[in-house]
Amino acid sequence: MNTTAQLLHSKKKTILESWMSNQLSDQGLRDDLISNEELHKQSDELLNGLARAMATGNTDNIYAAEYEPITEILSDISITRARQGFSPRETGMYVLSLKKAIADALEQELAGQHEQLYKEVMMVNRLLDSLSVVTFETFIKGREEVILRQSDEISEISTPVIKVWEGILALPIIGTLDSARTQVVMESLLQEIVNTGSNIAILDISGVPAVDSLVAQHLIKTVSATRLMGAECIISGIRAEIAQTIVHLGIDLSNIKTKASLASALQLAFSMNRIEVKSHSKSTTFGFKR
């Protein structure tokens, strides 16, 4: 058993206290996000685990089974912190401030034995460095999860399917169409077709900044899928520059019904569904009255 492990055992209380005060003295600490008791509990657990793991004699391989409880606690802490909105600095300091606490305790214990002190401090350094790498990794992973969830939410928000008339749906697409987005668009459009029993869908691309061959391919896919369901798909909102690029790129949209504006697409949809919309002209009303 090495000195640090013994020390962690015997002077756990002192180390914990000095670690806590190190943490608390950090100006960046967000006591609004985590209570002191909670922090105390977390730190206590971690120290216990560390003492147990170091007692096994393994002091450099943190991926060994002895360190599993520790990496687990750390991952847990970092992920919750990432979700709660802690900064990477705060999360990183959590482990790094322990380093100082242990080093202080070691200094007291091994006063005068410089060589031994150096060895132990270096070992603790290495160990805690690798543990803080784990913290960072999981912290970033936690943040990535947040980002992934948000991008899912955004893509869901940005694809509203509107029922404009009995049997007619409209879907304004805003922003670029990539393959992930196309799938969301297709899914919500097709589901809505089933839900409402609509037989015509208008895809309005006025809000799509540019149409390249990939975007065109996604559009064609959406149209084909709609057709397989037994509904017709009209693409509207094709601006002059988009028409130009489509022709220059040699994209064949001849199998697809296209219209320049949503209004004319709607008109086409009406005539396909044999719906007539009339405006009451004033003269006939007058004529009627007379």
Added chain:
Amino acid sequence: MDRIPILKLGPFLLVTIQVDLYDRLALNLENDLITMVSKTGARGVLIDISAVSIVDSFMGRILGNIASMSGIMDAQTVVVGMQPAVAITLVELGLTLQGVHTALDVEKGMELLQDKIGPDYLQEQDEEEELDDRTE
């Protein structure tokens, strides 16, 4: 051997596929359906796949075959009720079921068939009735 029942509805044939087809069953269906078309002189075939969760290229090919075979015998084929997930998968697979008409549900498929056969269907029915009179 399992078989998929084929219902005759006036001049149309209606098939509702309730189970995931394995190959033999699908091939049987193709056979039975084509035989029925020639026997009854049906003008349209409705295939309801609303309960089918997987259509792979083999199933797609069977559907295409049924459509083109009955097409030669002057019967239109309408596939109805495809699941959204199935439609997306087929498109991704590169299968667009050329030559097969589609509709949202059986009712809309029936309307579509009636539109497709249109006026000469009525005429034919008159003739059929005359024929029936004579045979009686």
Added chain:
Amino acid sequence: MQIVREQDVVLFRNRVREYSTKIGMSLVNQTKLITAASELVRNMLKYANGGQVVIEIISKSAQNGVRLTFTDQGPGIADIQQAMQDGFSTGKSLGLGLPGAKRLVNEFDIQSKPGEGTRVTVIHWKHGR
């Protein structure tokens, strides 16, 4: 799981569905994966008279996925590049099996030597990307 008969295809598809439901895959992604699996298993039956499939749940950076490994001792594929082209088929099918399956899943790997058999590995992630 051993695949030797046609009826195994439906059984196998149900197994894949079980696994993908377990990790909470969405319906569309499930359908894509199962369709791809169906294509590959059909190929295996047709060209190699069956083979073996391993279904596994794997995870990578906070994402779960399903991995399917198809192994057969069939005749193998001489020209993989050609086999991966749309519309190419040595049998009388549409020639969509391999390239279609590749388009349906996130990761696709094929290894084959003539006379030694073929091994296809596909991975589909829960979120489909």
